[in-house]
Amino acid sequence: MARRARTRSASSNTGRPAADPQIPASVTGGPEGGTTGRYLVLFREGAGAASIRNFGKAAGVAMASASDFKEGAPELSKLASDEGVVFPDLGVAVVNTPPEQIQSVAAAADSDILAIEPERIVYAFDDLPAWSAAALQPAAVATGVPIDYFRGYRDAVNHLYDKLAGTAGELAAEGATPLVSETEFTWGLQATKVPASRFTGKGIRVAVLDTGFDLGHPDFAGRRVTSQSFVQGQAVQDGNGHGTHCIGTACGPKRPGTLPRYGVAFESDIFAGKVLSNQGSGGDAGILAGIQWAVTNRCAIVSMSLGAGVMPGQSFSQVFEQAASRALAAGTLIIAAAGNDSRRPQTLKPVSHPANCPSIMAVAAIDSAFRTAFFSNQGINPQGGQIDIAGPGVDVRSSWPRPNLYNTISGTSMATPHVAGIAALWAQSNAAFRGRSLMSVLTQSARRLNLSARDVGAGLVQAP
């Protein structure tokens, strides 16, 4: 459905683009492996029935409407070479016509044809769970048409849309790491649609509880930074690097000194809480103090790229769960790293403390090929031990304390501030997105991945 809506908005202008419809090279060939020999013709949004009929006339094809077939689906296999069927609601026609014939019509200046594509052979999933097959049944009964038939057309239309929108192949085939150009934006920002977002995090306070921050980093000159150390005897100044990297991802600038852009919420207010020492160590008490500080300061988001391993079957901390639940009620959402203890495919470890609390979002890491990172922990334990969402966490470039300025590292620690920064964009987009409703919109808007929910939860976080 969403794809249909996007198609509509993309071509809602009444003027006709001058460009020729995209006709794949394969149109000029005959039937190939995986195609039926028939062709799908996609019409522009708003192309009326008359326009489609005209196409039929010009191409010498007798067009029937699918809505005329009361007793069932049109039998496409029996289409004569000069016949076609129109699906008015989809703006698609299926024709059994030689492609050269369609192409000449499509190339006409006033053509309403957006694309022509060989009809692919689509197979039904054979692993549909019973409930799913049952749920699909009523539709088939109501129309008298086998549901597989519609599924095939849905997939074909989606495929056409992807081709037109240039997103085909974005979800790369397993095994191949696509070379994502990072000239302007890191792959993580691209994969989460941050560059296209009109939101900046302006007015949203983001607390990052970590090893502190390089307060003199040139990429953050002029930014509003509030900081506090909860580590005895150590100043906020980041003597480790981890905190500066995480703050960079969540809140880094629109125009860094050196491209690519790596930060999400570039106009957010930074709250740098040092709860881990320069040596990278800390305890529950300091982290709880940091959370209280963030809540007191009305931070909408707390990003915590930290965790302590738990055993399979071990329950979450009730103290942290209560604290997180009360923070949510006060409008502060805590987002935490799921942990890096797994060594896939052999070893799978459960989500760490405190990300395993039901009221804290647990973030898994994926790579630029949309695969679960080998180290990313899994939702093994019940009751809050699930993964909620995934973020970019392999080969992530961000800020690093001077003199290095930048560093590229991996971890669920890097995935977490992507989610935190994007949470700030959502929080800016609607003042109602706070606490639990902010958590909900993040998971609801996540991009579904072809991976287990045990590994990536609702999918890859997406910017509004």
Added chain:
Amino acid sequence: MAKVRLTLSVSDSHLKKLGTVAKAAAKAGMKVEQTHKTLGVLSGSIDAGKVEKLRAIDGVDRVEEERTFQLPPPGSPVQ
């Protein structure tokens, strides 16, 4: 006696009486270092043998020994 560091949460009914709970915890032998009002959490330390006394205090919901966290060294590829 060995000291343990711990965190303690109060039940919802005692969220507004955190100070009272903190006083009772101190009386039971806890060195209360931090009091977090919104979260309803206290943290501090106590003699290992006195932890059970804390659990008996009216309004105390959970008592947990403090966990520690350790990041990998800054040079590690996985953080």
